[in-house]
Amino acid sequence: MIPALRIENLRKVYADGFEALKGISLEVQQGDFFALLGPNGAGKSTTIGIICSLVAKTAGRVSVFDVDIDEDFPAAKKYIGIVPQEFNFNQFEKGYDVVVNQAGYYGLPPALARERAEKYLKALGIWDKRNVQSRMLSGGMKRRLMIARALVHEPKLLILDEPTAGVDIEMRRSMWEFLQEINAEGTTIILTTHYLEEAEALCRNIAIINEGGIVENTTIRDLLRQLHREVFILDCAEQVSEDTVIDGFPTRRLDPHTLEVEVEKGQHINQVFAALDRGGIHITSMRNRANRLEEMFVNLVEGKA
Amino acid sequence: MNATEQWNAFMTIVRKEIRRYLRIWTQTLLPSAITMSLYFVIFGTLIGSRIGEMGGFSYMQFVVPGLIMMAIVTNSYSNVVSSFFGSKFNHSVEELLVSPVPNYIILMGYVLGGVTRGLFVAVVVTLVSLFFTDLHIHSYLVVVTIVLMTATLFALAGFINAVFANSFDDISIVPTFVLTPLIYLGGVFYSMDLLPDFWAAVSRLNPLVYVVNAFRYGMLGVSDVSLPVAFGMISLFTALAFGYSMYLLNTGKRLRQ
Numbered sequence: 001m002i003p004a005l006r007i008e009n010l011r012k013v014y015a016d017g018f019e020a021l022k023g024i025s026l027e028v029q030q031g032d033f034f035a036l037l038g039p040n041g042a043g044k045s046t047t048i049g050i051i052c053s054l055v056a057k058t059a060g061r062v063s064v065f066d067v068d069i070d071e072d073f074p075a076a077k078k079y080i081g082i083v084p085q086e087f088n089f090n091q092f093e094k095g096y097d098v099v100v101n102q103a104g105y106y107g108l109p110p111a112l113a114r115e116r117a118e119k120y121l122k123a124l125g126i127w128d129k130r131n132v133q134s135r136m137l138s139g140g141m142k143r144r145l146m147i148a149r150a151l152v153h154e155p156k157l158l159i160l161d162e163p164t165a166g167v168d169i170e171m172r173r174s175m176w177e178f179l180q181e182i183n184a185e186g187t188t189i190i191l192t193t194h195y196l197e198e199a200e201a202l203c204r205n206i207a208i209i210n211e212g213g214i215v216e217n218t219t220i221r222d223l224l225r226q227l228h229r230e231v232f233i234l235d236c237a238e239q240v241s242e243d244t245v246i247d248g249f250p251t252r253r254l255d256p257h258t259l260e261v262e263v264e265k266g267q268h269i270n271q272v273f274a275a276l277d278r279g280g281i282h283i284t285s286m287r288n289r290a291n292r293l294e295e296m297f298v299n300l301v302e303g304k305a
Numbered sequence: 306m307n308a309t310e311q312w313n314a315f316m317t318i319v320r321k322e323i324r325r326y327l328r329i330w331t332q333t334l335l336p337s338a339i340t341m342s343l344y345f346v347i348f349g350t351l352i353g354s355r356i357g358e359m360g361g362f363s364y365m366q367f368v369v370p371g372l373i374m375m376a377i378v379t380n381s382y383s384n385v386v387s388s389f390f391g392s393k394f395n396h397s398v399e400e401l402l403v404s405p406v407p408n409y410i411i412l413m414g415y416v417l418g419g420v421t422r423g424l425f426v427a428v429v430v431t432l433v434s435l436f437f438t439d440l441h442i443h444s445y446l447v448v449v450t451i452v453l454m455t456a457t458l459f460a461l462a463g464f465i466n467a468v469f470a471n472s473f474d475d476i477s478i479v480p481t482f483v484l485t486p487l488i489y490l491g492g493v494f495y496s497m498d499l500l501p502d503f504w505a506a507v508s509r510l511n512p513l514v515y516v517v518n519a520f521r522y523g524m525l526g527v528s529d530v531s532l533p534v535a536f537g538m539i540s541l542f543t544a545l546a547f548g549y550s551m552y553l554l555n556t557g558k559r560l561r562q
Binding site for chain 1: 316320391399400557
């Protein structure tokens with residue numbers, strides 16, 4: 001099966017001499033839900049900009065569903081729907097017009113454009129606001145408007161650059177559900193996000209980009225398997241002393257009812273519970289100190305992994 | 306994109322442009338009607354009555370073609386420059402750049418948007434002029450052709466200005482310091498015969514001279530320049546402006562990183 005996206009030795013040097021991409025290669029398979037992670041300035045948005053023609057590449061090849069952008073960019077563009085990081089629609093236009101116009105730019109006839117606009121504005125829950133000037137919409141509604149706009153020509157590859165930035169939790173969850181639905185229907189999705197929990201919840205494969213190079217490209221599951229250590233926060237029913245020690249597990253008291261315990265790969269957390277139980281301490285709840293993927297991400301970009 | 310898809314994309318841009326200037330008609334259509342009415346009252350009626358004939362016509366009849374053309378030039382130019390720069394400023398131009406629509410369709414869509422506004426205002430100004438003088442049409446063919454060519458030329462010029470503009474100041478500098486002087490020195494209010502030979506020769510470098518005189522020929526049957534030369538010069542300027550606009554779009558200058 002041909003990949004949805006193939007990037008080979010992609011380089012970008014900006015006019016000021018900054019090398020944003022240092023020859024990255026990447027492949028995203030059809031139907032995948034793929035995460036592209038990296039700190040600010042790592043090269044994520046440059047990569048996306050090149051794929052959708054807003055940034056001119058310096059060298060390398062990009063093909064979308066086997067269509068090389070150097071050979072037939074218009075054909076490649078038809079496959080792509082893009083949801084950028086910044087709001088990039090005319091805020092004085094009605095949301096409905098923003099979506100209908102975008103359909104027109106892809107060559108859809110007016111009747112079909114209106115039909116699709118209705119379909120996706122309804123699917124994203126902003127049909128009621130269709131005649132409101134888009135500047136009057138909330139941040140979350142503007143994000144959903146951009147998703148509707150990106151989907152109106154029904155692309156096979158949807159690229160979302162930080163789609164849930166600034167969106168409240170409830171709306172983020174509903175956007176996740178929507179993206180999972182369209183992915184299940186066959187749309188390949190590439191997502192960049194700062195919410196690593198989002199990548200862990202949604203994506204099957206992941207590439208981590210840092211300083212213009214790919215530092216990791218694997219499945220989320222394999223990436224998490226690489227974790228050597230996890231830190232758990234334990235809420236205790238009884239007060240614990242400051243010098244609480246659990247053999248083999250570095251432990252720190254955060255407050256009289258809370259302990260922080262490090263568990264190395266290969267160790268069993270049951271041993272922690274047993275040791276505390278022997279000391280008459282009962283655990284009421286437990287959680288990870290930080291998102292596991294976040295920890296992995298920090299290790300990778302700092303070169304510790 | 307096949308021909309039908311390109312047509313759909315083209316009409317989408319044109320419709321969007323027309324909706325834009327109709328939505329803000331108090332900023333786009335009304336000012337020209339008011340300004341031109343003042344020109345008719347002050348230059349045509351009050352001062353014109355003391356000037357007497359020019360080129361064999363009353364001064365009011367003489368200035369009407371120039372004033373209509375002035376409205377067409379400023380409106381077709383300012384529509385494209387403000388709309389395209391606005392889309393750069395709010396990044397909505399990216400909607401077009403990420404889509405498969407060919408560059409020449411983008412250019413033609415914006416240009417036709419500017420042309421329609423120029424025509425719209427021309428009709429309004431012509432209707433206003435009827436309150437002050439009779440309408441003479443010497444050649445409908447020349448009038449229609451020259452109006453369309455002029456509106457196209459200045460819509461293209463507005464597009465080039467918009468591509469290079471970095472701020473809203475930049476889109477007012479050219480109309481204020483270049484376009485307005487060219488209009489005033491382009492024979493709207495006087496005949497070239499009144500100028501000394503040297504300045505009459507210099508004036509022939511001004512594209513507005515050809516535009517105004519060709520249009521005046523279409524309406525009154527008189528012109529300071531030969532009609533074929535006027536059409537030739539306007540065609541040349543239009544071809545250059547179109548070629549340069551396409552170059553800017555194809556290379557992505559000031560539009561893509």
